[in-house]
Amino acid sequence: MLRISKLTDYGTLILAHMAGSPERMHSAAGLAEALGLGLPTVSKVLKTLGRHTLVTSQRGAHGGYLLSRPPTQISVADVIDALEDQPFGLTECSASAGVCGMEGECRIRDNWLRINGVVRQALQGVSVADMVHPTSGSPFGPQRRPSGPDPGGEPAAHRLHGPATLGSRMTAACIPAPRADDQEIR
Amino acid sequence: MLRISKLTDYGTLILAHMAGSPERMHSAAGLAEALGLGLPTVSKVLKTLGRHTLVTSQRGAHGGYLLSRPPTQISVADVIDALEDQPFGLTECSASAGVCGMEGECRIRDNWLRINGVVRQALQGVSVADMVHPTSGSPFGPQRRPSGPDPGGEPAAHRLHGPATLGSRMTAACIPAPRADDQEIR
DNA sequence: CCTTAAAAGTACTAAACTGGTACTGTATAG
């Protein structure tokens, strides 16, 4: 379907939110609250991100997760690599070598590899810091500025999943702008 | 998973093969034979490609499929658009508008839209003609030339699917180089 | 210590999607 999985989507969401206050320690519960996601799901994602050393974890009371590098140095490609188990590539045969008996004679694979390269570069060029900040600094060239200061609407008590919540019309990749009063670990 | 579906993969495969002799009419059975795919599957793909006017069909005896435009003008993005039913976009919320209640305040979506743009451009820049021919003319910059003339190995009687064929190690996107003696409609 | 908070690990289940097939209908050539 040429989509990233929801878990990966959540991952960028979570990291982007953490990138808003990169020095702070964030608990899974706090992030779940702030983003309107289920705690078990958020935990799962963070665990995986930890295994791939994008975040470091502190166990025990007052524990939580911390970005393990400056958010400008965590690219969307990194998140994908961490959260999708299959290796990167738009087709199976171009994602890993040796899957196909005809690899030698095949000219198509060559081209998929090149396409993969371009796509990957696009994904590597965007950091999770870019995702929260207005995108002027991103590698996409000059951007329109956001239309104005945040009007500060209500806190958006949306949840994406769970049986009772499907109608709430909030998608994985959409998060509220970080708010000063949200309850993180201080 | 950030993969195109197998059907889409087959689609590029089929069109690339047809691009080898763009003026000729190709029957579904002939294509299936040549590519080592199941006839019902090839039919299904071609039907869909027809509905999206990438190929035109001729019914009845001696019927078959014909590219409806020069192969240089059919991009990989076109194939994806035809064969994947969901609209193009790496995340749900960036693929179509109005899916998310927070679309207004969300800064993430903006960035996904931009990433989508870059990816799409990469896909639009490659035609199915590029996929068969050596890639010197493709938008990927100067390429290494293929190592030499095709050694012309055996006809590769591989099939990708069907219960009895999983061991044959041929992947969707891998096709034999077009051969002079393959049995198309003449 | 003992309690509490929080992450780690494992395993399970329900739902969605994908891929492949079967069957029936329609058009065309000879």
Added chain:
DNA sequence: CTATACAGTACCAGTTTAGTACTTTTAAGG
């Protein structure tokens, strides 16, 4: 009028995904 080839629909089975539950480990603080 028969054989061939595309068109459409519907179905099924295997796989993947996403979400949840439960148990264990670690650390802080009274």
